[in-house]
Amino acid sequence: MLKPPVWLVLLMAMGASYAFLQVLFVHDSGNKLSWNNTPSNQSPIVSTTQPAFGSLPDLALVRHLRRMNAKMYAVYWCGVCQQQLQMFSPQAVKELTVIECDPRGKNPQHQRCERMGIYAFPTWEINGKLLPPGGISLRGLAELSGFDGSKNF
Secondary structure, three states: OOOOOHHHHHHHHOOOOHHHHHHHHEOOOOOEEOOOOOOHHHOOOOEOOOOOOOOHHHHHHHHHHHHOOOEEEEOOOOHHHHHHHHOOOHHHHHHOOEEEOOOOOOOEOHHHHHHHOOOOOOEEEEOOEEOOOOOOOHHHHHHHHOOOOOOOO
């Protein structure tokens, strides 16, 4: 697992925005992120690549995540949450389990989020375990959930 440099951890702790951090790590390809010189397609954590509309692999992944009772905890005003959802096709997003944690959001479940100690977003729950907050690539979600279908996202 890649370990971020200390200065990055400090920036994140001080509340540096995801957009600012994104600027720091965009490679020449213009659409991938990684912590260092590791090719971004090897990092399961963050990718800004969007799948083709209605691609079958992302829909199959979402259906697998639903079978695993996976959930994405989010708030409607979170930019990273919106970027996470944009990684999926619109059809797949409709089937994704997203829990709204802001009491002002649509169908809020903020008490559930508070009870689980979720205060940073997005936070994924997979196999009953909460993952560290932040966006996760589709490939990363597939690996973390044990998805054995096509990973051609």
